[in-house]
Amino acid sequence: xxxxxxxxxxxxxxxxxxxxxxxxxxxxxxxxxxxxxxxxxxxxxxxxxxxxxxxxxxxxxxxxxxxxxxxxxxxxxxxxxxxxxxxxxxxxxxxxxxxxxxxxxxxxxxxxxxxxxxxxxxxxxxxxxxxxxxxxxxxxxxxxxxxxxxxxxxxxxxxxxxxxxxxxxxxxxxxxxxxxxxxxxxxxxxxxxxxxxxxxxxxxxxxxxxxxxxxxxxxxxxxxxxxxxxxxxxxxxxxxxxxxxxxxxxxxxxxxxxxxxxxxxxxxxxxxxxxxxxxxxxxxxxxxxxxxxxxxxxxxxxxxxxxxxxxxxxxxxxxxxxxx
Amino acid sequence: xxxxxxxxxxxxxxxxxxxxxxxxxxxxxxxxxxxxxxxxxxxxxxxxxxxxxxxxxxxxxxxxxxxxxxxxxxxxxxxxxxxxxxxxxxxxxxxxxxxxxxxxxxxxxxxxxxxxxxxxxxxxxxxxxxxxxxxxxxxxxxxxxxxxxxxxxxxxxxxxxxxxxxxxxxxxxxxxxxxxxxxxxxxxxxxxxxxxxxxxxxxxxxxxxxxxxxxxxxxxxxxxxxxxxxxxxxxxxxxxxxxxxxxxxxxxxxxxxxxxxxxxxxxxxxxxxxxxxxxxxxxxxxxxxxxxxxxxxxxxxxxxxxxxxxxxxxxxxxxxxxxxxxxxx
Numbered sequence: 143x144x145x146x147x148x149x150x151x152x153x154x155x156x157x158x159x160x161x162x163x164x165x166x167x168x169x170x171x172x173x174x175x176x177x178x179x180x181x182x183x184x185x186x187x188x189x190x191x192x193x194x195x196x197x198x199x200x201x202x203x204x205x206x207x208x209x210x211x212x213x214x215x216x217x218x219x220x221x222x223x224x225x226x227x228x229x230x231x232x233x234x235x236x237x238x239x240x241x242x243x244x245x246x247x248x249x250x251x252x253x254x255x256x257x258x259x260x261x262x263x264x265x266x267x268x269x270x271x272x273x274x275x276x277x278x279x280x281x282x283x284x285x286x287x288x289x290x291x292x293x294x295x296x297x298x299x300x301x302x303x304x305x306x307x308x309x310x311x312x313x314x315x316x317x318x319x320x321x322x323x324x325x326x327x328x329x330x331x332x333x334x335x336x337x338x339x340x341x342x343x344x345x346x347x348x349x350x351x352x353x354x355x356x357x358x359x360x361x362x363x364x365x366x367x368x369x370x371x372x373x374x375x376x377x378x379x380x381x382x383x384x385x386x387x388x389x390x391x392x393x394x395x396x397x398x399x400x401x402x403x404x405x406x407x408x409x410x411x412x413x414x415x416x417x418x419x420x421x422x423x424x425x426x427x428x429x430x431x432x433x434x435x436x437x438x439x440x441x442x443x444x445x446x447x448x449x450x451x452x453x454x455x456x457x458x459x460x461x462x463x464x465x466x
Numbered sequence: 467x468x469x470x471x472x473x474x475x476x477x478x479x480x481x482x483x484x485x486x487x488x489x490x491x492x493x494x495x496x497x498x499x500x501x502x503x504x505x506x507x508x509x510x511x512x513x514x515x516x517x518x519x520x521x522x523x524x525x526x527x528x529x530x531x532x533x534x535x536x537x538x539x540x541x542x543x544x545x546x547x548x549x550x551x552x553x554x555x556x557x558x559x560x561x562x563x564x565x566x567x568x569x570x571x572x573x574x575x576x577x578x579x580x581x582x583x584x585x586x587x588x589x590x591x592x593x594x595x596x597x598x599x600x601x602x603x604x605x606x607x608x609x610x611x612x613x614x615x616x617x618x619x620x621x622x623x624x625x626x627x628x629x630x631x632x633x634x635x636x637x638x639x640x641x642x643x644x645x646x647x648x649x650x651x652x653x654x655x656x657x658x659x660x661x662x663x664x665x666x667x668x669x670x671x672x673x674x675x676x677x678x679x680x681x682x683x684x685x686x687x688x689x690x691x692x693x694x695x696x697x698x699x700x701x702x703x704x705x706x707x708x709x710x711x712x713x714x715x716x717x718x719x720x721x722x723x724x725x726x727x728x729x730x731x732x733x734x735x736x737x738x739x740x741x742x743x744x745x746x747x748x749x750x751x752x753x754x755x756x757x758x759x760x761x762x763x764x765x766x767x768x769x770x771x772x773x774x775x776x777x778x779x780x781x782x783x784x785x786x787x788x789x790x791x792x793x794x795x
Contacts, residue, residue: 150507152477152667157692193668194475194699196692234528234595255548255594314702317639317671346477346667349506353589353634369753371482375507381633386589400750424720431690431721 143458144331144340146190146359148383150375152346154365155396155420160187160343161200162436163363164305166447167339186338187282188330189309190355191345192275192322200435201282203307208278211310211325213254213318214269218245222266229258229267250317275322279308279330319351327358339451348378356383360458363417365394369401373408380414390461392454397422415457418450467653468782469661471503471680473704475696477667479686480716483749484771485664486513486758491775493623496659496787500621501649502628503642503676504666505614513756516619516626524629524644526613526637529591530598534583536605543584543597543606551590552597555582589634613637616645618652623758625652639671646676659787669703682782683709684740688717689724697728701735711737712781714774718742738781741774743767 147160164185189197216229216238227240237251238258249272259267282305308330310322331340344355356362362383366372376393384391393409398419409416420426420436420443429439437444472485482504489510492498502510530551532543544552588611598606613636616629627649629641646663653661665676665683677683683704687697701711713732718725725742732739744766752762760768779787 149477151509152507153479153688154477191668193670193673194692194696196476196695199691199695232595232599234593253592253594255592255596256546257594257596257599260546260596261599312670314669314699315674315706317674319668319670347504347506347638348633349631349638349672350634350636351670352506357590369750370512370756371509371753374509374512378507378633386634400747402754427717427720430692431688431724433691 143337143361143455144335144342144359145361145363145454146342146344146356147363147365148344148352148356148379149346149365150348150377150379151366151372154367154372155394156346156365157191157196157200157343158426158430158436159363159365159394159396160341161197162443163447163451164201164339164341165435165437166444167451168303168305184304184306186306186330186335186340187308188326188340188342190323190326190342190351192310192312192319192326192351193345195309195311197343198307198309199433201305201307203280203282203305205278205280207280208276209329210273211275211277211322212271212273213252213321214256215249215252215254215272216247216258216267217270218247219266219268222264224264224266226263228261228263232257232261253318254321273313274316274318275310275312277308277310277322277326277329279306281305282307319345320354323351323354348375348382352379353382353387356387356389359389361454362389362391363394363454364391365396366405367397367401368395368399368403368405370404372401373404376405377408380412390457392417392457394418394420394450396420415453417453418446467658467661468681469650469663469679470682470684470778470782471663471665471676471709472684472686473665473673473677473700474667474686475669475700476688476692479688479693480743480749481667481686482509482513482664483753483759484684484686484714484716485510485662487760487771488662488775488778489514489621489623490758490761491772492660492662492779495779497656498624498660498662499649499653499656499658500624500626501645501661501663502626503645503663503672505629505631505638505641505645505672506666508628508630510664511619511626511628513753513758514621514623514626515756516621516628518617518619520618522616523612524614524616524631524641525610526631526635526640528593528595528608528610529588530586530593530595530606531609532584532586533605533607534585536603537583538603539582539584540602541584542600542602546596546600548596549590549592549594551587551592553585553587555584592636614641616641616648618648624658625649627652638666639675642666642672642675643678660782669699673700673703674707677704677707677709680709682778683711684778685711685713686716687713687728689715689721689728691724694724694728694731697731701737712778713737713739715739715742717745719744740777740781741770743770743774
């Protein structure tokens with residue numbers, strides 16, 4: 143089951159919720175009768191906020207694999223180029239220009255669509271990788287109050303506690319996050335995750351990087367705060383997730399008790415389930431400020447996150463039955 | 467005329483609260499123009515009580531459209547599309563009559579559409595037109611799409627330029643540039659002294675667009691591990707584009723040790739910390755009341771923000787504000 147944690151407004155607690163959810167449903171945390179089953183199905187966590195990835199600060203994973211990612215940009219073979227200008231004509235992003243006997247490529251404008259190369263009448267354009275970031279994966283061991291290093295089972299196997307971790311990081315100065323998120327998902331998410339929990343931590347906002355993080359999810363969990371800013375941006379996030387992408391959504395209200403009743407009224411009017419409330423608690427904010435997670439600071443929340451996961455599972459199952 | 471952008475790599479650190487306070491404080495001393503460059507979650511309007519004067523369509527870009535009657539389902543469009551935006555026809559033949567299940571669970575094909583035609587997922591389409599050029603049947607056309615709206619509004623503090631990018635749209639960078647350009651032109655026309663730009667979170671294309679051409683970037687940061695981590699990246703971004711940085715620590719008392727870490731980090735990079743705002747519920751109260759916090763109440767938060775503005779103003783107008791005398795509100 144793929145769950146994307148998003149919010150619209152930044153700083154509402156996406157990472158706090160996503161990380162705590164993952165840590166609460168590791169195999170050793172679940173009250174399973176079949177705990178000794180062959181596949182403990184550890185959660186897979188993807189930090190899709192590639193502009194400002196923060197989940198690693200809290201999950202403290204050991205990275206086992208890293209690769210550079212980017213997109214394919216044109217490179218011109220001047221032996222074959224006739225400077226006809228067809229490439230510049232078909233490029234919708236003005237990423238390639240023909241000036242006299244020169245062809246200029248602007249990698250930061252290129253979307254890597256390959257149209258220039260397909261349309262070149264002399265086959266003078268081939269594509270080369272332009273690196274814009276990295277993707278990494280590894281393992282975050284069971285949470286420990288002391289913050290000691292995680293245990294280190296071999297990739298994909300063993301250990302009942304722990305979270306498989308992956309993240310993307312965009313290089314500073316690069317504009318385009320979407321290709322990194324897309325490649326991170328392709329690389330890290332197995333083709334049929336089935337019942338395995340896959341949790342994606344999205345970036346703030348509602349534009350293309352957020353859409354890419356939600357695409358393919360079974361459920362979108364929207365973390366908001368009960369303030370006018372929180373409500374305004376929650377509406378936009380619902381428009382994207384539910385109305386544009388047709389995905390089931392639910393809300394977590396963080397810092398419950400501040401602000402006003404607007405979010406509650408909106409959710410009631412729109413029949414959006416409020417799945418969890420986290421009250422305003424300075425202890426949570428202080429733990430967060432030092433890289434501590436909510437469930438480490440206040441272990442009593444673990445049960446609530448397990449309930450949250452179960453509730454999401456039920457909503458996804460209902461949707462599947464309803465749509466069949 | 468000077469231009470100042472409020473940024474923070476991490477979201478929710480208080481950019482809009484600071485931008486609204488600056489709008490209030492600066493407008494008491496000089497004519498200002500305001501721009502909300504966080505076009506996918508524009509919140510500045512919620513605390514400035516704007517009266518809309520103009521509304522314009524924003525044409526963001528184009529998407530491909532397939533004419534089903536011309537499509538022979540050869541699949542070339544799907545082969546060349548690198549964005550997964552071409553949807554293959556459903557293998558099931560079209561139902562002759564609307565079934566009781568009509569419109570549900572048919573993979574978006576509905577009941578009446580010819581099932582052999584490919585279609586486009588317009589949210590995934592990046593408008594590259596590769597399919598348009600490759601389709602042997604000329605069944606594909608490119609259509610301009612309205613991706614949002616932009617507005618000019620009046621506020622008590624000066625004109626506000628803001629926008630609404632439609633859900634899930636691309637080209638937020640282009641809309642940011644447009645909003646900023648409009649604010650700048652207005653400022654030049656009316657003899658404004660300062661343009662205050664409320665920026666988007668992150669370090670990607672809308673942030674780069676918001677920072678371009680700015681005289682100063684004010685980074686709002688919280689004393690948390692993620693705040694510190696993100697500050698480093700956003701400062702790398704503004705340095706890359708040669709925009710000088712200042713830093714304001716918000717909720718500074720939440721973790722004094724980490725606030726000191728930020729001060730030390732900034733000192734190491736030669737960046738000035740222009741203020742420390744304490745954590746206080748009045749910030750949220752002011753937001754609920756729809757007012758800038760400095761306009762809503764006096765107290766430690768307002769004092770800290772006033773101190774910050776006085777320092778920013780000295781730095782951005784080293785020779786005083788001579789523009790103002792000739793200008794008009």
